[in-house]
Amino acid sequence: MEREPRSRLFRRCCPRRGGASGKASQLKFPDTPLVLAGALGGPFCIFTLTPLRNALTLASQDASKSAWEIYKCVFSGGFSSGWTGGTTPLIPACPQFCIMGPLFHMLKEALGSVPLAVVCAAIAETMISFGSQTVNSQMAFNQQQRATGGPEVPLSNPFIPYGPGMMVHVCRNVVAMSGIRIFSPICQSLLIRLLHFMGVEMPKGLRQFVGDFVASMGAAVCSAPLNQCYNFAVTSEAYMHGSSSDRFQELCGFLSRSYLKHGPSGEVLGLSPTLARDLMMRCAYVAMLYSLFGFIERSSGGLAQVIRNMQKRRGSDQEEEQPSVGRRATIGVRATA
Numbered sequence: 001m002e003r004e005p006r007s008r009l010f011r012r013c014c015p016r017r018g019g020a021s022g023k024a025s026q027l028k029f030p031d032t033p034l035v036l037a038g039a040l041g042g043p044f045c046i047f048t049l050t051p052l053r054n055a056l057t058l059a060s061q062d063a064s065k066s067a068w069e070i071y072k073c074v075f076s077g078g079f080s081s082g083w084t085g086g087t088t089p090l091i092p093a094c095p096q097f098c099i100m101g102p103l104f105h106m107l108k109e110a111l112g113s114v115p116l117a118v119v120c121a122a123i124a125e126t127m128i129s130f131g132s133q134t135v136n137s138q139m140a141f142n143q144q145q146r147a148t149g150g151p152e153v154p155l156s157n158p159f160i161p162y163g164p165g166m167m168v169h170v171c172r173n174v175v176a177m178s179g180i181r182i183f184s185p186i187c188q189s190l191l192i193r194l195l196h197f198m199g200v201e202m203p204k205g206l207r208q209f210v211g212d213f214v215a216s217m218g219a220a221v222c223s224a225p226l227n228q229c230y231n232f233a234v235t236s237e238a239y240m241h242g243s244s245s246d247r248f249q250e251l252c253g254f255l256s257r258s259y260l261k262h263g264p265s266g267e268v269l270g271l272s273p274t275l276a277r278d279l280m281m282r283c284a285y286v287a288m289l290y291s292l293f294g295f296i297e298r299s300s301g302g303l304a305q306v307i308r309n310m311q312k313r314r315g316s317d318q319e320e321e322q323p324s325v326g327r328r329a330t331i332g333v334r335a336t337a
Helices: 008-013 032-048 050-060 067-074 079-083 093-111 114-148 166-198 204-234 244-259 273-336
Strands: 260-262 268-271
Touching: 032 050, 032 093, 032 273, 050 067, 050 079, 050 114, 050 204, 050 273, 067 114, 067 273, 093 114, 093 273, 114 166, 114 204, 166 204, 166 273, 204 244, 204 273, 244 260, 244 273
Parallel strands: none
Antiparallel strands: 260 268
């Protein structure tokens, strides 16, 4: 019985499982280096970039300061104060980056679609990291409020994987993860063509890093408003205690106040300089986060490949030695006879 033809969009998102042989593809678990890259490299990336993440939280509640002034506020209590709340998302970062790396690769093999794998991985990442990242943002906000004498917000429970701002968190993760997973191969392909046209050679590792960086920058620009909406949601009492319609109005009001210029009568005059500030700060964080993690992930895979090649070479050397030993023993027996 013939199957009904499928649309082009459906074929792209959900290709048929199995090839011409009719064998269904098996679920392929990620290699150990990818798991280790997520479990160890993830916490390293998250903790190292805590000051950039805290700066974005403060920026969501202050549209008047420049980026440099925001970064100064992050370290207002000393150099170590920049890492306020950095240990809270440290432990969840292990499974979080296993979601970004190993689970993504496993879902890509199982679903046969990179976009679907990105969406599923982003939802799983939110379920793991939402609570800890929310507490991290609230701790950074409260530290600044204590310095200025403003009202603080109560800390959420880091073990509860849902709450106000969760849907915004999911959307932000989908857009941010799309950079390195969907658009990075496109950027690398365009870079290869550009280098070929210019007659310039670039090492493969550096080319992949540049592709990841450019793609992450684009994803950072697209996800910046969503990220700031999330930071505003988890540090705003009015949003956290409002109804669904109230929360939607709060977000719309936040975007309007932060990123649009208004005239005396409330008319929109154009874009606010705050938009450029937040885009720059978000690009600095996301590009460094995903590029650093991509470098760790590829380095782990490359190191594992080198180890496998060494083991194969050692095994082949042992196989070559065994027949020669057998021949020498046989010659000795014949001579004795």
